[in-house]
Amino acid sequence: MTIQLSPTVTPIAHGVDLLRADIDRIDDQILALLEQRYPLVQRLAGAKNVTGERRLALRPARERGIVERLAARAVGVPEADIRQIWRSIFALSARHQRPYRVILWGPEEARLTLTALAATRHGAAVPVEWADSAEEAWRAAAGGDAILMLPEGAAPADAHGLDLIERHATDRADHPWVLELGRLAEAEAEPGAWIAPTTGVVAYLGGHGSYSEEACLRVAPALRLLPLGDFADVLRAVREGSADLALVPVENSLVGPIEGVRDLLGHPELRVVGEEEVAVRLHLLGVEGASLETVRKVASHPAALGQCADWLGQRSWKEMPVASTAEAARAVAVGGDVTRAAIGSEAAAIWHGLTILARDLQGSDRNVTRFAIVERRREFA
Numbered sequence: 107m108t109i110q111l112s113p114t115v116t117p118i119a120h121g122v123d124l125l126r127a128d129i130d131r132i133d134d135q136i137l138a139l140l141e142q143r144y145p146l147v148q149r150l151a152g153a154k155n156v157t158g159e160r161r162l163a164l165r166p167a168r169e170r171g172i173v174e175r176l177a178a179r180a181v182g183v184p185e186a187d188i189r190q191i192w193r194s195i196f197a198l199s200a201r202h203q204r205p206y207r208v209i210l211w212g213p214e215e216a217r218l219t220l221t222a223l224a225a226t227r228h229g230a231a232v233p234v235e236w237a238d239s240a241e242e243a244w245r246a247a248a249g250g251d252a253i254l255m256l257p258e259g260a261a262p263a264d265a266h267g268l269d270l271i272e273r274h275a276t277d278r279a280d281h282p283w284v285l286e287l288g289r290l291a292e293a294e295a296e297p298g299a300w301i302a303p304t305t306g307v308v309a310y311l312g313g314h315g316s317y318s319e320e321a322c323l324r325v326a327p328a329l330r331l332l333p334l335g336d337f338a339d340v341l342r343a344v345r346e347g348s349a350d351l352a353l354v355p356v357e358n359s360l361v362g363p364i365e366g367v368r369d370l371l372g373h374p375e376l377r378v379v380g381e382e383e384v385a386v387r388l389h390l391l392g393v394e395g396a397s398l399e400t401v402r403k404v405a406s407h408p409a410a411l412g413q414c415a416d417w418l419g420q421r422s423w424k425e426m427p428v429a430s431t432a433e434a435a436r437a438v439a440v441g442g443d444v445t446r447a448a449i450g451s452e453a454a455a456i457w458h459g460l461t462i463l464a465r466d467l468q469g470s471d472r473n474v475t476r477f478a479i480v481e482r483r484r485e486f487a
């Protein structure tokens with residue numbers, strides 16, 4: 107759309123009036139476009155179901171995409187100006203979709219920086235409050251209706267459960283970075299929009315024959331597999347860069363959320379980029395010579411033991427929770443003991459040379475585990 111402007115060469119006495127008339131015409135156009143933009147934002151609120159959960163309406167990845175696209179098109183408007191103008195639009199739009207406030211926390215010397223940053227980032231439309239402690243600030247943001255801004259390193263010990271919205275550089279040596287954190291929608295990237303890398307390393311729990319391995323092979327078959335001992339190690343590998351991707355189970359249709367994973371996923375340097383569902387069949391695996399009569403102890407990951415609770419309830423075997431189904435199978439194979447069995451997949455039986463003593467112990471025909479595909483946030487990469 108091109109707007110008809112007055113000729114630029116005008117006598118100076120009339121120049122100001124004519125220029126202002128042009129500016130008024132452009133402002134009318136901007137307003138007319140905002141009149142069209144606002145209802146679209148409202149409709150998006152419905153599509154995003156921002157009232158359903160206590161989570162922010164803000165979508166930082168989408169905001170970055172818009173600013174990048176506009177900056178690439180711009181000729182005379184600097185990128186910093188585009189970012190500043192659209193930040194106000196985004197903050198107002200998000201606030202119309204679902205009200206939020208900004209909570210600030212930091213030492214005395216960081217207060218000016220934080221106040222100024224909150225104002226430029228969210229504009230005057232968003233209420234700003236100071237918290238009395240780091241813990242209080244964190245709790246407020248974890249409630250889902252507030253954004254927390256604090257200098258890097260000022261987070262309370264053991265803090266988790268918030269997503270990184272943005273990392274702002276400041277001009278202060280004593281607090282060079284301010285983090286902006288909040289509870290974002292589960293997978294901020296649209297499901298399906300993520301494209302698996304074709305080189306690199308994928309970390310997962312367990313080893314050969316685990317369902318996590320199956321999830322990795324489905325999602326990113328070209329990547330080198332990096333099996334690790336527990337969920338904390340798997341996600342640390344992504345944060346520290348020794349893996350490009352991690353796959354971790356978050357929920358199983360029979361036993362619900364997988365213990366401990368959700369908290370670890372809340373780390374601000376991590377980002378869930380997609381999901382993969384894997385149908386899980388669990389079998390009893392033993393060494394040669396073992397049978398249902400010889401077994402006394404059964405080892406597996408607690409979630410797998412839980413999925414077989416009905417079947418195991420009919421026996422008086424001792425249940426041994428271990429780090430993963432693959433680890434259980436490995437230990438049984440190495441032990442060579444007919445009184446011990448593992449619960450795991452057919453692939454685990456093949457990998458470890460075990461015999462399947464009983465099939466499909468899971469309590470339902472439809473036993474599905476949902477895996478999160480996790481990357482390091484771009485800001486930290």
Ligand SMILES: O=C(O)C(=O)C[C@]1(C(=O)O)C=C[C@@H](O)C=C1
Pocket residue numbers: 147150151154163164165166168169172195196197199200203
């Ligand atoms: O795309 C969305 O999800 C929106 O809510 C729209 C919009 C926008 O104004 O463009 C608003 C807030 C979000 O942070 C990102 C984009």
